[in-house]
Amino acid sequence: MSGTIGDRPPLVELRHIRVAFGGVHAVDDVTVDLYPGEVVALVGGNGAGKTTLIKTLSGAHRADSGEILIDGEQVHITGPRDAKALGVETIYQTLALADNIDAPGNMFLGRELISRWKTLDYSAMENATRKVMGRLNPKFLNFKDPVASLSGGQRQSVAIAKAVHFNARILIMDEPTASLGPAETAQVGELVKQLKAEGIGIFLISHDIHDVFDLADRISVMATGQLVGTVNKNDVTMDEVLAMIIMGKRPGEATEEDIHHLHE
Amino acid sequence: MSVTEAPTDNPKSATRSRLSWLGKILRISSFRNVFRVAEIDSRLLGMLGALAIIWIAFHVLSGGTFLTARNLWNLSVQTAVVAIMATGMVLVIVSRNIDLSVGSMLGMIGMAMAVVQTEVLPNWLGIGHWAIFPIALIFGLVLGGLVGGLQGVVVAYVGVPSFIVTLGGYLVWRGGAWALSRGRTIAPMDRTFQLLGGGSRGVIGETRTWIVAAALCLAIVFLLWNARRQRTRFGFRLRPMWAEVSIGTIGCAAVLGTVFVLNHYYMAENLAKQYAAEHGIVYPAGGLQIPLGLANPVLIVLGVAMVMTFVATRRKFGRYVFAIGGNPEAAELGGINTRRTLVKTFVLMGVLVAIAAAVSIGRLNAATSGLGTLSELYVIAAAVIGGTSLLGGIGTIPGAVLGALVTQSLQSGMVLMGIESAYQQIVIGIVLIIAVAIDAIFRKRATT
Numbered sequence: 001m002s003g004t005i006g007d008r009p010p011l012v013e014l015r016h017i018r019v020a021f022g023g024v025h026a027v028d029d030v031t032v033d034l035y036p037g038e039v040v041a042l043v044g045g046n047g048a049g050k051t052t053l054i055k056t057l058s059g060a061h062r063a064d065s066g067e068i069l070i071d072g073e074q075v076h077i078t079g080p081r082d083a084k085a086l087g088v089e090t091i092y093q094t095l096a097l098a099d100n101i102d103a104p105g106n107m108f109l110g111r112e113l114i115s116r117w118k119t120l121d122y123s124a125m126e127n128a129t130r131k132v133m134g135r136l137n138p139k140f141l142n143f144k145d146p147v148a149s150l151s152g153g154q155r156q157s158v159a160i161a162k163a164v165h166f167n168a169r170i171l172i173m174d175e176p177t178a179s180l181g182p183a184e185t186a187q188v189g190e191l192v193k194q195l196k197a198e199g200i201g202i203f204l205i206s207h208d209i210h211d212v213f214d215l216a217d218r219i220s221v222m223a224t225g226q227l228v229g230t231v232n233k234n235d236v237t238m239d240e241v242l243a244m245i246i247m248g249k250r251p252g253e254a255t256e257e258d259i260h261h262l263h264e
Numbered sequence: 265m266s267v268t269e270a271p272t273d274n275p276k277s278a279t280r281s282r283l284s285w286l287g288k289i290l291r292i293s294s295f296r297n298v299f300r301v302a303e304i305d306s307r308l309l310g311m312l313g314a315l316a317i318i319w320i321a322f323h324v325l326s327g328g329t330f331l332t333a334r335n336l337w338n339l340s341v342q343t344a345v346v347a348i349m350a351t352g353m354v355l356v357i358v359s360r361n362i363d364l365s366v367g368s369m370l371g372m373i374g375m376a377m378a379v380v381q382t383e384v385l386p387n388w389l390g391i392g393h394w395a396i397f398p399i400a401l402i403f404g405l406v407l408g409g410l411v412g413g414l415q416g417v418v419v420a421y422v423g424v425p426s427f428i429v430t431l432g433g434y435l436v437w438r439g440g441a442w443a444l445s446r447g448r449t450i451a452p453m454d455r456t457f458q459l460l461g462g463g464s465r466g467v468i469g470e471t472r473t474w475i476v477a478a479a480l481c482l483a484i485v486f487l488l489w490n491a492r493r494q495r496t497r498f499g500f501r502l503r504p505m506w507a508e509v510s511i512g513t514i515g516c517a518a519v520l521g522t523v524f525v526l527n528h529y530y531m532a533e534n535l536a537k538q539y540a541a542e543h544g545i546v547y548p549a550g551g552l553q554i555p556l557g558l559a560n561p562v563l564i565v566l567g568v569a570m571v572m573t574f575v576a577t578r579r580k581f582g583r584y585v586f587a588i589g590g591n592p593e594a595a596e597l598g599g600i601n602t603r604r605t606l607v608k609t610f611v612l613m614g615v616l617v618a619i620a621a622a623v624s625i626g627r628l629n630a631a632t633s634g635l636g637t638l639s640e641l642y643v644i645a646a647a648v649i650g651g652t653s654l655l656g657g658i659g660t661i662p663g664a665v666l667g668a669l670v671t672q673s674l675q676s677g678m679v680l681m682g683i684e685s686a687y688q689q690i691v692i693g694i695v696l697i698i699a700v701a702i703d704a705i706f707r708k709r710a711t712t
Contacts, residue, residue, distance in 0.1 A: 060597055081599035096597045098590030100657035101583075109587055110598030112580050119578040127498040146590075 009072035011036045011201040012057065012170055017066035019052050026052040028225040029066075034170065034201040039192060040230075041204045041216035044245055048222040050205045051093065054172050057203075058090040059083035070170070080110070089168035093175040093205075095159040099148035103140075104129040106147055107162045132161045136191065152179040160191065171195060174205045189215060209238055223248045303503055304511070307651050307706075311666045318670065322677030329680050333528035337556070339669070339676050340526065341462045341627070344561035345370075345620045346639060347668035350646040351572040352616035354664045355582070355609045357647055358589040360656035361419060361426035363610070365433030366617050366643055369411055370636030371441035374621035377404040378450040378631030381457055397456035404618040411437065412614020416607035434640070442633040451630035461626025462559030464535050470527050473557035476566075477523040481516040488512050527555040561623045565665065568619065573661040575612075585609055589656035645692070646671055649699040671695075 010033040019027040027049040034040045042050040055061035057068060059080040067074050070086055077083050083090070097106050104125040113128070115121040126143050133140040137157040147155055156179060163171055173192070177185040192202060192215050206212050212219060213233060221228040221244040229250045231241070239259050240251040247258060322330040329335060349366050356363045381400035389395055415433050419426045452458075459466040468476070488508055495502055531539060531554045539554060540547040576582035584605045587595040595602050625631045650667025652659030671692060678688045 058597075059599075079599065080597050084599060090597070092597065094593070096591070096594040098587040098594050098657070100586060100590035105583065105587075106594075109583075109594065110600045112583060114580070119574075120580065120583060123494040123498055123500065126500065 008035070010034060010069075011038075011071065012203075013067075013069040013072075014053065014057060015067045015069065017053060017056055017063045017068075019049075019056060019061060020064055025225045027056075027063075030222065030225075030227045032220045032227065032230065034203060036169075036201050037196055037199045038218070039196055039202045039204055039216045041206060041212040041219045042222065043206065043209070043212055043219060043241065044222035044228075047224070049225040050222055051174055053222070054090075054174065054203055054205060057083065057088055057170075058172055059088070060090075084111075084166065087167070087169035088172065089163035089166055089170070090172040091159050091163045091174060091176050093178060095155055097147050097155060097158060100146050102145060103133075103143050103147055103150075103158045103161075106158050107132070107165060109162075111166070128165065129161065132165045133157065136161055136164065137187070153181065153184040156180055156184065156188075160188070164191075164195070168200060171200055171202045172205075173202060175207065176204070177206070177208065177211060185211070209241065212241075213238060221245055303507070305660070308660070308663060308666070311650065311663065311670070315666065315670055315673065318673050318677065322673070322680065326677065326680040330677055333525055335676070335680065337526050337529035337559070339672060340562045341559045342676060343665075343669050343672040344462075344559075344565045345624050345627075346642045346646050346672065347565045347665045348568050348620040348623065349613075349616055349639070349643040350650065350664035350668045351568055351661050352609075352613040353643050353647040354650070354652050354659040354661055355572075355576060355585050356426075356613050357644075357652045357654060358656055358659045359585045359606055359609050360589050360592070361606065361609070362644070362654075363415070363426065363430045363433075363613050364640050364644075365415065365430040365437055366613065367636040367638060367640035368434045368437035368441065369408070369614065369617045370621045370624060370639060371633060372437040372444065373404050373408050373411070373618045374625045374635045375441045375444045375450065375631045375633060376407055377401070377457075377618075377622060378453065378625050379444055380404075381454045382450055382452075392455065394456070396454045400454065400457060401460075401622055404622055405615055408614035408616075408618025408621070409611045410614070412617070413607060413611040415614075416610025419610065420603040420606040438633075438637075441635065445631070445633050447633055449630055449632045453625055453629050453631075457622070458626050458629055460560055460564070460622050461624070461628065462561045463627065463629075464531065464556065466560040466626070467556040467558065468560070468563065469557040470555040471557075473523055473527055473555070476558060476563070477519050480519045480566075484515040484519070485512055523558070526558060529556055530554055531556060561627065564619065564623060568616065569661055569665050572616075576661055581605065581608060586657060589658070591657075642668075642671055645696045649696060651703065653703075670699075 013031075013033040015031050017027055017030050018025065030049070030053055032040065032042070032053075042054065044050050052061060056063040056066075057077065059077045059082050062078065068077060069075065070088075075082075075086055077086070077088075098109060101109070104122070107129050108125050113121040113124045115124075129143060133143075137154070140154055140157050142150060142154070147158055150158070156176070160176070163173075177188050180188065189211070192204070196202060204212070204216060216233050218230055218232055219236070219241055220230040221241065223245065228244045228248050231244075231251060236251050239262060242262050243249050243258055244251070246262065249258060319331060349370070353363060353366070377400050380403050381396050385393070385396045385399060411433075415426075415429050418424050418429045488511065492502060492508065530536070531552075533551060536552040536554050537547050539545075540552055545552070576585070584595065584600045584602075587598065587600060588602050588605060592602060595605075621636070624635060628635075646668035647659065647664045648654065648667070649670055650660070650663030650665070652664060674692055674695060675688055678691060683691075
């Protein structure tokens with residue numbers, strides 16, 4: 001554990017989570033936790049079960065068994081609304097944007113601001129979106145057109161703004177930089193550091209081992225639905241993490257020879 | 265950066281822009297930019313242009329009989345039934361569904377309302393009782409909501425594609441219409457009920473028509489003012505004053521012009537004589553010109569279109585329908601109850617079909633088991649010609665009403681020209697395809 005964490009209970013604990021799709025264990029008895037102000041990276045190959053695991057926390061999927069604790073108390077998340085009410089916000093790999101709706105509409109999708117007359121308060125939503133964007137991506141100026149007409153980076157900004165605006169305590173980022181150029185990726189990195197400093201706990205799913213080492217405090221490695229192990233970033237080398245991902249071997253279990261194989 | 269992408273400009277710039285509207289318009293290089301700055305839907309304008317071309321062409325081809333008060337008044341009434349249903353079809357299609365059953369539903373609900381008002385209620389209340397009209401109408405609306413809701417539940421909760429559910433409904437409800445009457449024609453309708461269909465009694469007269477026009481003009485001004493006020497609240501860039509004034513003026517002029525034309529359609533001579541006798545007027549030798557004013561079905565279309573536009577663009581429900589059409593997964597992840605939303609769109613569709621059915625049987629003063637046959641196709645065509653994308657997520661209520669007006673204009677124009685109905689179908693079918701083709705081409709250009 002990193003030094004800033006004392007005896008407080010974790011912000012989130014996912015205990016013994018299992019999800020099966022017709023006999024296939026997509027997630028098989030996985031336990032991970034996350035502390036306030038901490039970034040835990042979830043890494044693993046395709047089909048390792050990272051996204052499925054995290055969907056049980058974001059409410060997109062029900063776990064078949066296992067428990068979810070927030071602030072040490074067990075919670076029941078039956079849908080995205082429950083998760084959001086508990087302060088869990090998610091940036092999905094697919095971004096989950098309605099292409100035919102503008103940026104403010106997407107930011108408030110499912111949580112629209114309503115006027116006294118029970119109508120959508122377009123101006124208030126646009127105003128709030130402008131404020132968040134002013135902080136996240138000042139170059140973002142298109143608040144009226146459907147998001148289909150925006151660039152990949154701008155769409156990503158909308159997805160991030162959506163998660164940040166609602167004062168998340170727990171943020172899930174599923175491949176947040178997959179569609180971004182180098183400058184925008186760096187921007188997301190800055191954002192992660194900023195949110196972390198505000199005490200938000202972040203689960204970061206990423207394929208990019210450099211991103212992971214740059215941003216994460218701890219790294220949980222999954223393979224074929226199971227947790228290989230969770231390690232403190234400062235205690236391991238990239239090679240050791242790669243050995244976990246590719247061979248499913250924990251640091252110490254992997255021999256010099258194994259590591260050598262990785263580089264062939 | 266294009267002109268509209270400017271961030272929160274200083275609202276003072278609006279004052280400066282008053283200096284020279286013409287200069288401003290000239291400086292904005294192309295028409296497209298004018299529309300962008302004025303925030304006018306250029307698609308809708310394109311449709312109005314197409315409608316104008318169709319009207320003028322028919323006027324010329326029919327030897328000057330199309331653009332007459334009489335024909336336009338009839339056109340307004342004939343468009344009503346399809347227009348009412350098209351407003352609901354827009355939402356159904358936007359949500360990535362389809363409703364093929366509306367024509368059969370119209371037949372069954374119309375028949376049910378006819379049976380209730382002619383064979384059930386008179387036994388309890390006596391013929392001509394005032395309560396027959398409201399009871400029969402409410403019965404129809406509830407039945408419409410239930411039938412639509414039933415189809416919606418099977419689509420949303422059971423997971424049967426709407427194409428299949430409503431294809432089944434197409435057969436079921438048509439059979440239901442026949443079963444209710446065993447093939448008889450039910451007539452006549454209750455006297456008050458007939459008023460829903462227009463006709464010489466179902467009109468509001470000259471003065472009240474002008475009052476409706478004035479109310480519409482006030483509404484246009486209020487909406488423009490309110491939109492401006494909302495933007496001022498947060499200091500957003502305002503629409504330039506020249507655009508506000510132009511839109512308001514053009515909108516009001518269109519309303520007043522339409523009403524002016526429609527108010528030049530007069531009562532037929534025998535009715536005018538009857539009217540003169542009833543009101544103690546001596547019937548003059550040169551005839552009496554009494555404007556009929558707007559017909560009730562037209563008022564119903566106006567009301568339905570306004571309510572549906574409000575629901576589609578100002579209410580959460582409408583936003584959710586569009587979100588589901590744009591990306592069902594995103595809607596779900598946003599915490600939207602997508603299934604309940606879909607059921608609601610089908611309930612709404614059913615209620616609108618019931619309103620259309622009431623207008624239909626009121627207008628015919630009868631119900632037959634064939635009522636509404638093929639109208640599902642005209643309703644879908646109206647929505648699609650009006651810019652609704654069958655892929656979901658895109659469509660507007662005013663577009664659908666205009667689409668209904670376009671199809672009806674084509675039909676009635678061809679009738680005036682004496683074209684046989686088989687050829688009419690050919691033309692409307694081709695126009696439908698052309699309309700969608702033009703749309704597809706424009707969209708491709710817009711994205712590349």
